[in-house]
Amino acid sequence: MNMSSTRPEARAPRGFQDRLGPAIAAEAELIHRASQAYERWGFQRLDTSAFEFTDSLGKFLPDKDRPNEGVFSLQDDDEQWMSLRYDLTAPLARYVAENRQGLPKPFRRWQAGPVWRNEKPGPGRFRQFTQCDADSVGVPGPAADAEIIMLACDALEAIGVARGEYSLRINTRRALNAVLSQVSSSGSQSEEERNGTILRAIDKLDRLGTEGVTALLGEGRLDESGDFTKGAGLDAASIERVMAFVSAGQSDNDATVMALEKAIGNTDMGLEALSEIKAITAVMERCGFGGDRATLDPSIVRGLDYYTGPVFEAELNMTTPDGKPLNIGSVGGGGRYDDLVARFTGESVPATGFSIGVSRLITALEAAGRPLLGQAMGPVLVLVFDRDAMGDYFELAQRLRNAGIAAEVYLGGSGLKAQMKYADRRNCPVAIMFGGDEKEKGIVSIKDLRVGKKKAQAIKDNETWREERPGQFEAPLDTFEKIVAETIAAEV
Known part of the structure; x- marks a missing residue:
């Protein structure tokens, strides 16, 4: 028998990384710095299992076309399906529901650890990656959202991303819902399916531009490979309304609020969204968190379907050593999710949080020519x-x-x-x-x-x-x- 024909090829699966001491030390140092910021704001540490029962995780991932609906799953010996966690928020909701009687209210926790997504890998996009989160559960109102946004800014700066090197962009799902309530479409999609298609289209604005998003809001888009993606089927007036909303971002927060007042319309839902945005920025400004750190941006929607209110996303304003813009996408994000715990309890529990994509942030800093954090000294x-x-x-x-x-x-x-x-x-x-x-x-x-x-x-x-x-x-x-x-x- 020819033994060489049975030898496996030495190769790592796509989207998974092997790491040596310096990279591991950089991750540990980044988490340490972020956690110090979290704990200064009064958050305590929690750790949860890598596996959750699949029905506990819920179906919230934006990539609907992948096997296993974006997660890695297996069946245990009693035939129950389990999945590797795709983020740290869904396990938090399960933990709060399971332990709610003994937890302080509100419950403020931070957590760091690996998560897994069965998605197509790409630059800075891995199937296994590390997140570092801070969340407040049991906290209604925009002041709690403002606190999380300010905490996110503090954490990024503690890591070593200087003011001006990042932007934390803020929107609210309530404002977008106010716009969606005024649009109409053709076709057989349900309202939920249509709105999901619109959200995913807007989320691709940075990558596809206004022309590509406009196509996805309409009948659909043919990409360079010849693949056709079916659109939301909105009529021309509805497309114009949505694009006016996502393009309402201005050079400063006050100007953006004025543009949003025109784009959202004078509806109860729209007025509620504007009131929420104004309350968030008012708290932040009192604490010195102005437009140089966090800005209103109506194009931010966040991909996960469980967000119910404000959403926010952090990007780096850096260049590579040869002066090219650092195009690696968001390195952190979060928002309000008031219905996640209710999946278990039947009762709405307000919650808001922020997650740093540790693996992507390290990749971004390396691409920007930054020395690794916590450079490990050898023996x-x-x-x-x-x-x-x-x-x-x-x-x-x-x-x-x-x-x-x-x-x-x-x-x-x-x-x-x-x-x-x-x-x-x-x-x-x-x-x-x-x-x-x-x-x-x-x-x-x-x-x-x-x-x-x-x-x-x-x-x-x-x-x-x-x-x-x-x-x-x-x-x-x-x-x-x-x-x-x-x-x-x-x-x-």
Whole structure:
């Protein structure tokens, strides 16, 4: 039998990532910074299971054309269907419904963890990704929404996205519903189906532009591949009304409110939506959160169907190192969802929240040329000159570990040049050299690899580099641990 024909191809599934220490450290640091902001606002941490019963999650994902309706599902041994959570909000609703008698009211929690979506992957769009959320449950009224928006701004800035490098755009589903109540369409779609088609069309405005969205609001759109997407079937006047609404965003929030007053119309629902928007911006302005941080934008609808009121979305205003705009979509979003807990209890429970797309945000910051957050420092590397002296090297490494310093003895089979290359790839701050000369003198040679790398950039030839040995010095064998600790702690 030819064994080679049975070997699987080594490949990762599309939309899933393998990650090493630096990427994992960056994610942990981003979550840590965001969580500090969340906790400053009084939110406590919660963790829920990766799996939920499928009927608990509900059918809220915007991508209706994928197998399993956008989730990864399996049947357990008692034939109940379970699915990997597609976000952290649906499990929160289940948790609140299940534990509502013992929870403080309102219940304010933050959570971070992986989620899974059975959707087509793309740039910055993964099938498994990490989110970091903050939600308030049991909080009616626009002040709670304003708080979440301000918290989102604080969290992004705590992560290191400076003011002006992001925009948090705000809309309300109530305003859009006021517009939808005044449109008419042809065809056999129910009102719910038609409105869902309109929402998904508007959500594609950034990608398809006004022409593409107009087509999807009408009979449909033929894309570049020749595939036809059926539209909402709105008549010309209704299309004009919807497009006037989504295009009402102006240079400042006051001007946008004035444009919305014209686009929404003088209906009870429209007046209620405008009152909600004004109340949110009033609270934010009192706290110093003006248009340089959060702006009204009627084109924001958010894809998930469970939103019932204000919705908001965060995007980065950055460029790539070669000056091109960073087109990676939203890196966070949220909104009000007053009916999600009611799926379990039958009683409406007001709730609002915001989610940072950790994986996408890290991808975006890397694309913008930003160094990874929490750059993981490797261990001190004890170089090996003589394989018969491994006991000496391990003793040095153990002394460093006993002093609280991460340390590793090089156990590969390569020479000094390859060992130094290994130290560079591991981001080691220091290398320890203990050969025959050092042993005879009772010293160790310490090479500060960070200083050495910096100084070496100014040295043009190998001879000078060998003579100067940048960043290298000696320390007494008896106290070398202290010198190594001071070297690592020093500013470079």
